[in-house]
């Protein structure tokens with residue numbers, strides 16, 4: 001016998017949760033299915049533990065750059081316990097109870113599609129008007145010889161670590177490798193990042209890559225760019241078992257811990273998509289339209305859509321889908337989604353890179369500020385001020401095209417640029433804004449002012 005609901009949500013990470021809570025608030029009868037923990041990757045193994053760990057190393061280094069302060073101690077065991085508290089000791093009882101109190105049917109298990117509006121899980125058959133797929137993404141297989149014989153961590157073992165390893169090597173120099181490498185280097189590990197691409201964070205502006213290279217070099221991280229690991233093997237070393245990573249430039253890296261940070265693949269294998277006549281796209285993702293619709297009354301949100309692998313995008317799509325199901329038609333607009341890497345200082349970007357803009361035929365104009373030379377906040381903030389900000393605009397339209405910053409709190413104040421970009425404000429609008437003094441936000445007004453000047457010439 002089947003159980004009927006208004007909607008079923010498969011996967012209860014950030015995207016699934018956002019959809020589920022909104023559907024419940026809209027008065028629908030829903031079932032949610034989760035095979036691990038309600039809250040998903042972000043809450044237990046990704047954003048939350050990584051940002052919690054990074055904050056302590058950031059605050060310690062900030063003290064060293066603040067007049068009159070000296071380097072505070074950092075007790076690993078206390079930080080570790082706080083991290084465990086922040087990830088709820090990998091226990092989702094509170095989330096399960098909370099959802100049940102709101103009226104949701106919560107089922108733990110792996111969901112499988114059995115036809116349109118039909119889902120099977122643990123011997124139960126559920127039916128619903130609408131089905132939302134929010135199954136996230138899993139670490140990509142880096143396809144390196146010898147991997148089966150070598151212990152390899154993912155971000156999960158790294159963010160839940162209990163002991164700081166002596167030597168750690170990350171395969172992949174994206175946000176995961178940079179953030180976790182930055183943390184471990186500051187905790188005393190000898191860190192190597194092996195990056196196949198030409199530079200770290202290689203989807204961003206090359207100029208930003210140069211600033212990041214300096215930042216990680218200051219941490220003593222050994223960065224190998226433009227190389228691929230082709231073989232790994234386990235050997236007996238000075239401190240017991242160790243791993244040797246062979247790179248295609250002929251060099252090797254000896255390490256105690258190897259971490260796969262080579263990217264993530266949408267998780268669809270367990271879903272039996274064929275039952276609803278849907279085939280994953282070329283990157284293994286679930287293709288969605290502008291309403292986040294993947295089929296007839298079938299919806300998808302979050303990493304599984306491959307749109308942009310961020311928690312804020314998963315949340316946004318979850319809300320869009322819930323509104324559509326609730327009969328409030330809504331289109332997803334991904335203009336100006338901020339991208340932040342939580343190093344110290346933070347790396348933040350929004351909109352297009354100059355190359356992407358030119359690729360779209362946009363004639364661009366840009367202004368770059370070394371913040372300490374231009375605004376007051378950096379010197380009041382730290383004794384060795386740092387920070388770079390670039391604003392890119394469309395010469396003809398005078399609207400913003402993109403922005404990036406490597407500066408304290410950049411993840412906060414980049415959002416002003418994001419809002420301006422999303423709502424098509426012109427450089428004249430931004431130059432006319434009144435920013436608080438002293439603040440990093442002033443950089444926006446100043447950069448816009450410089451662009452207005454350039455456009456006059």
Ligand SMILES: Cc1cc2nc3c(=O)[nH]c(=O)nc-3n(C[C@H](O)[C@H](O)[C@H](O)COP(=O)(O)OP(=O)(O)OC[C@H]3O[C@@H](n4cnc5c(N)ncnc54)[C@H](O)[C@@H]3O)c2cc1C
Pocket residue numbers: 010011012013014015016033034035036037038039040041042045046047048050051109110111112134135136137155176267270271301302303304308309310311312313314
């Ligand atoms: C180290 C790291 C740090 C990150 N930091 C940030 C950050 O600071 N800010 C940011 O915006 N993003 C960050 N991200 C990205 C962010 O974690 C993801 O974008 C986000 O978690 C995606 O949410 P989701 O709901 O799509 O998927 P998930 O959180 O992966 O949830 C999917 C859920 O579906 C379940 N599931 C899968 N298949 C089935 C099935 N068949 N049946 C039942 N359940 C199923 C899974 O168990 C999982 O709980 C980080 C990622 C990593 C790896």
Ligand SMILES: NC(=O)c1ccc[n+]([C@@H]2O[C@H](COP(=O)([O-])OP(=O)(O)OC[C@H]3O[C@@H](n4cnc5c(N)ncnc54)[C@H](O)[C@@H]3O)[C@@H](O)[C@H]2O)c1
Pocket residue numbers: 142171172173174175176177179194195196197201202227228229261262263264308309310339340341342
């Ligand atoms: N602060 C944040 O918002 C945050 C933090 C971490 C991760 N994330 C998100 O999670 C997703 C996954 O991040 P990620 O950093 O794991 O992946 P990624 O895809 O962003 O970066 C992986 C990097 O690994 C490199 N690579 C791939 N195969 C390789 C190989 N065999 N050897 C060496 N290098 C190789 C690629 O060139 C790429 O630059 C991203 O979309 C990211 O935005 C976000």
